[in-house]
Amino acid sequence: MSPNVGDKLTLTITDIAFGGEGVARLDQLVVFVPFVALGEVVEAQITELKARFARAKLLKVITSSEDRVEPRCRYFGDCGGCQYQHLAYPAQLRLKHKQIRDLFQRIGGFDPAVVAAVVPCPEPYGYRNRIMIRSQWDKFKQGLNIGFIRADNRLVVDIEDCQIAEPALNAEIKRVRANPPPKGGLKVVLRIPAEDWVVPRDSFFQNNFFLLPKLVEVVRQRLQESGTRFLVDVYCGVGFFSLEAADLVQRFVGVELDALAIKAARQNAIQKGRPNGEFIAGQAEDLLPSLLAKFEPRETSVVLDPPRKGCPAPLIEILRRIKPAQIIYVSCHPATMARDLNALCAGNVFSLAQVTPLDMFPQTQHVESVADLRGQLFAPEQADLLNS
Numbered sequence: 001m002s003p004n005v006g007d008k009l010t011l012t013i014t015d016i017a018f019g020g021e022g023v024a025r026l027d028q029l030v031v032f033v034p035f036v037a038l039g040e041v042v043e044a045q046i047t048e049l050k051a052r053f054a055r056a057k058l059l060k061v062i063t064s065s066e067d068r069v070e071p072r073c074r075y076f077g078d079c080g081g082c083q084y085q086h087l088a089y090p091a092q093l094r095l096k097h098k099q100i101r102d103l104f105q106r107i108g109g110f111d112p113a114v115v116a117a118v119v120p121c122p123e124p125y126g127y128r129n130r131i132m133i134r135s136q137w138d139k140f141k142q143g144l145n146i147g148f149i150r151a152d153n154r155l156v157v158d159i160e161d162c163q164i165a166e167p168a169l170n171a172e173i174k175r176v177r178a179n180p181p182p183k184g185g186l187k188v189v190l191r192i193p194a195e196d197w198v199v200p201r202d203s204f205f206q207n208n209f210f211l212l213p214k215l216v217e218v219v220r221q222r223l224q225e226s227g228t229r230f231l232v233d234v235y236c237g238v239g240f241f242s243l244e245a246a247d248l249v250q251r252f253v254g255v256e257l258d259a260l261a262i263k264a265a266r267q268n269a270i271q272k273g274r275p276n277g278e279f280i281a282g283q284a285e286d287l288l289p290s291l292l293a294k295f296e297p298r299e300t301s302v303v304l305d306p307p308r309k310g311c312p313a314p315l316i317e318i319l320r321r322i323k324p325a326q327i328i329y330v331s332c333h334p335a336t337m338a339r340d341l342n343a344l345c346a347g348n349v350f351s352l353a354q355v356t357p358l359d360m361f362p363q364t365q366h367v368e369s370v371a372d373l374r375g376q377l378f379a380p381e382q383a384d385l386l387n388s
Contacts, residue, residue: 002029003046008059013040018099018335020083020365021055031056034151035077035086037065038095057152067091072125073163080151082164082363093118093359096367100334100357108338108345108352115355119218123210124362128165129192130207133176137184144180164363168192197238198268203261204237208360215368216244218356219328222372223248223301226326230295231277233303234284234315239265241303241330243274249301252277253294255287285315292322298375301326310336313343320349327373332366341371348376 003009003026011024013036022036024044030053033044041063044056061068071077071085084092101112121127135146136156147159160177161170172190180186189201192209199205206212219241223231229250233242236254238261246252246269254277256262262281269277280287292300302324304311310333319327320343327350331337334357344350350373360368 003049003054005046005049007046009044009046009056010062011042011044011056013038013042016095016099018103018365026054028052029054033058034083036061037067037087037091039063040065040068075147075157075159078150078152078157079147079159080149080157081162083365085163085363089120089124089362092124092362093120096357096359100355100367100369103334104338104341104355106338107335108342110338110341110352114352115357117357118367119211119214119356119358121208121211121359121362125163126166127208127210127362128162128169129194129209130205131162131165131169131173131190133173133186133188133190135181135184135186144184146177146180146186165190166192196271197240198264198271199238200258200260200264203258203264205240206360211358211360215330215358215360215370216241218358218370219303219330220245220248222328222354222370223303223326225372226301226374228299228301228325230300231303232288232291232295232300232324233305234288235305235307236265236279236303237261237305239268239279241305242277243268243272245303246274246277250276251295253291254279255282255284255291257281257283285312285318288315288318289322292318292324297322298325300324301328303328303330305330306340308333308336310340316340316343319344320346323349323375325375327371329371329373330368331371332360332368334367334369337369337371341373344373350374351376 013022015023021032021034024031033056035058043060046054046056048055067088069088076085097118101115104110105112134156135144138145145156145158147157150157169190194205223245231249231252233254236256239254242252242254259281262279265279353372355371357367357369
């Protein structure tokens with residue numbers, strides 16, 4: 001018999017889906033359960049029922065995994081910020097690696113062997129340099145909740161500290177709580193400034209300073225291996241990747257819709273002594289053809305660091321038409337990344353050389369990845385011939 005909402009079931013977790021929910025099966029029905037580990041037997045209660053799947057709330061762990069640990073945060077399970085604090089850190093890395101491999105095979109049609117092991121973060125806690133605190137009036141307690149969105153709904157859970165935030169930000173949380181708004185509706189972005197970088201208040205910058213050097217190292221290594229002489233940095237923000245790699249190329253250009261970020265990128269270029277490039281404000285798909293026309297395609301690498309939703313179809317078509325020698329795609333969402341790489345590689349226009357995941361977001365479902373695409377005429381094994 002099919003279960004009903006409210007039913008309590010004993011389930012065996014056979015997989016952990018991308019996003020963090022455990023997967024169990026009840027005959028033909030897939031049941032998703034959060035905060036579990038692979039192989040665990042749990043008691044869960046059905047909260048949502050559809051034709052082919054259900055969601056359930058974890059009630060009790062009957063048989064525990066050896067990877068299960070005590071979460072460090074007292075709000076874990078209520079706060080929606082973390083999904084994996086109940087797993088030992090090595091297990092989190094293995095899990096993310098499997099999830100990325102599965103997504104690249106299922107969505108992108110790629111050989112999962114192209115996905116390297118996940119680069120661990122040296123600080124699995126206390127690493128986030130940017131958080132958003134919200135406030136919401138709680139009519140039941142007749143007071144404000146100040147914290148983060150809950151894991152199970154869109155209400156705000158009241159928090160006094162965040163275990164994945166840098167200590168300085170926890171001091172800022174206390175300051176916000178000591179000076180609350182009169183009746184809610186507040187959103188406060190708390191941020192630790194990036195040292196030696198000009199970053200406007202609302203402009204993007206990577207949220208993990210501890211693993212940032214390794215991310216730069218991976219991008220630089222991929223660029224250096226290609227042997228290209230020119231770099232086009234799309235979605236360049238404040239110029240982070242192009243300025244970090246400017247010494248490896250003759251000329252570079254960055255494009256970004258955020259005009260304040262472009263202004264900051266120009267300041268950063270002066271501050272860092274990078275005179276061999278320029279930054280242009282505008283829509284990437286509008287500007288990219290003219291930008292790429294400045295450089296010989298077979299001598300050009302393109303860095304893509306799009307938002308989570310990925311690249312628009314017109315941008316992908318421009319890249320397929322112009323065929324630069326290399327695309328270095330940086331993304332915090334492996335599903336949209338696999339989709340975009342599949343579109344770029346269709347018809348063998350590009351080939352995927354390697355994907356390097358980096359755990360910029362420990363304890364959470366998220367992971368940063370760097371993909372190295374090569375134009376088929378200038379595949380990795382032909383780089384030596386190109387540069388000879």
